[in-house]
Amino acid sequence: MKHFILILCLFSLLFKIHAQDEKSPSPILFIYDASGSMWGKIGDKTKKEIASEVLFSTVNELPNQQHVGLIAYGHRQKGDCKDVEFLVDINNQSKANINTAIKDINPLGKTPLAYSAAQAIAKLKQSKTKATIILITDGIESCDGNICDVVANAKSEGIDFKLHIVGFGLKEGETEQLKCAAQAGEGNYYDASDASGLAEGLSEATSQTIDTNQGNVSIYTTKNGEPVDAWIKAKKAGTNDVIDGSRTYRDSAWIYLPPGKYDIDIVPLENSKIKGTSITLDIKKDEIKHETISFDGGKINIITLNNNEGWDCTSTVKSQDGKAVGHSRTYGRPQVVEVNPGTYDIEIVALRMNGLETKYTIEDVLVESGKTIDATHNFKTGIAKLGVQENGKLVDVVVNIYSLDKTIFIAGGRSYTTSSSNPREFILNPGKYAVKLRGRKQGTDTIKWFEITVVEKEAFTKMFEW
Structure with a gap:
């Protein structure tokens, strides 16, 4: 009998462990923009067509056990700021249900962002469910609400959710309130100008759910004082093992790194001709870090002379590990090359002259952010x-x-x-x-x-x- 009871206990323990492993992730609730402006076109397709295709493709990539719900606003009446409807409940596990609901949506009305968020949050509060909310919008609030206040107030009540917002085709200056709401909802704002950008934003949002470890390293990237969109990739120090990654979308990007030492590659996606940079961070337990990375390069003013007169030469700027990071040809005039701050060697080759001294390397040129340094060599002939x-x-x-x-x-x-x-x-x-x-x-x-x-x-x- 004791032997039987022991086997039964072991079986129960294994079943419990298995049940924990199979535990479904917390629901994802999409808020879908069905306002009249979704009939606007990007290229040959309407924004409705693009958003529908990308959203269903995103949902189709989710795990089979993922619960996913759908809310739409503006799809039933033109001027109704309360036109918000739950089309698919958050208990749903059928991807086909999402697809069917999206196909039947007819964009028509206004953009009640604050009311939509309030309805979604109220549903979570009522059902005592934690979830990831992902809002897709092609416009700003049109019903006098403030989504940032709604989200901040809900968080202060202790309602457990994460909010991501994907702005689709928004103009510069229209994103301030949306970024505020995403930050208050402990999520991210993603800026998408086309189908590819929308797919990237949704893919990133669905990977950063309420179940994901909260970020402990934030990185903000700038160029000439303005925010820059950049890729972030963290690897174990000295290896190519990627631990986490994110994209800034001109805002702070959060990644989660367990205690240890990491090399973090940061690559700008806009507003800079220079290559990315890398930093090394040593993360300690319960530590939260913030890094602001400036892509303001320093400049090297390359001056090539022959007998003190301007001379045509080629130049290659190399980092200390021997990688070429910049090239130029002077044509007898000073040429400026922009590079990341650091120390460089400049290999200069004179044209239209011959001899044993037609090449020269200027070593250990120190370049500082926002500054210009002259690098001069005078050949003799x-x-x-x-x-x-x-x-x-x-x-x-x-x-x-x-x-x-x-x-x-x-x-x-x-x-x-x-x-x-x-x-x-x-x-x-x-x-x-x-x-x-x-x-x-x-x-x-x-x-x-x-x-x-x-x-x-x-x-x-x-x-x-x-």
Whole structure:
């Protein structure tokens, strides 16, 4: 008997654990905009068509055990600020029910955002259910309500919910109250200008539910003092193991990181030509952190000279790990390259000159946010005009210039027999060179070697006797 009771207890324990594992997530309740403005078009489709397709696609990606409800506003009467209806109850687990309800919606009326939120919250309060509310709207409040106040008051009453808001095709300046409401609802505001943006916003919102660990790291990104939309990706320090991620949508993005050390990549999606940046954070238990990341790059004013005069050069700006982060060509004029704050090496290659000193690296250039630093290099050259003649007549041969030990090719060309190319001009770094002449003399291949010396800022002409 004792053996039987022990087996029964173990079975009950396993059943309980299994039941906990199968516990359904808290409901998601969508509030759908069915106001008359949803007949407006983005591209070839109405906003209603886009929103319907994206919403059902989003719902279809949810777990099978996910309870999902639907509220619509503005779909029955034109001027009614109370036109809010529960189309699908939050106990629903059928994705098809959501799809059917969406298809039957006929956008018609006003945009009672505050009243819609109040009705959704009242339902949760009545049923004592915690849930994630996701509001989709293409317009601002049109019934004199204040959704931010509604949400804040509900939170102060202890009603357990998270509110995300997806603004669909809203204009700049229309989002302040919506952002306030999302923040009060411990959720996010997502800005969507098209179908792709709406899908991204809904996907992010449905992944950040009331059941998700509350964020303990917030990141806000700016450029020239204005908020910037950016991707956030946190990885275990020194690895590629992604722990959490988010998107700022020009607001603070929250991620949750257990205690430990993390590398966080932040990549701007707008308003900047520069690449993203990374920070490393050490998170301790029960710690909440906030980071403001500025994409205000510093600037490097690259100045390339030859004998103190502007000279055409290419340049490559490299970070300390050797990655190229910027390129330019000066064309003889200063060129500005914008990069993230940091320390860089600048590799400069001079054009239209030859020698052993046509490349130079300016090392350890410190760039500070919002500041411009000059990076200057002055090459040195002289001019050698080399020609070939025989008994006073110009001779066509190949003229090649080598290092003095004849191991490194420097420059070359043909002399031909015209005064425009014989003598031929070479711009060379100062120093001594070996000159190799190769041609035919009296029907025989002939090679002759000479030596020249090039002096800084000086030009000379040398006619070799063939």
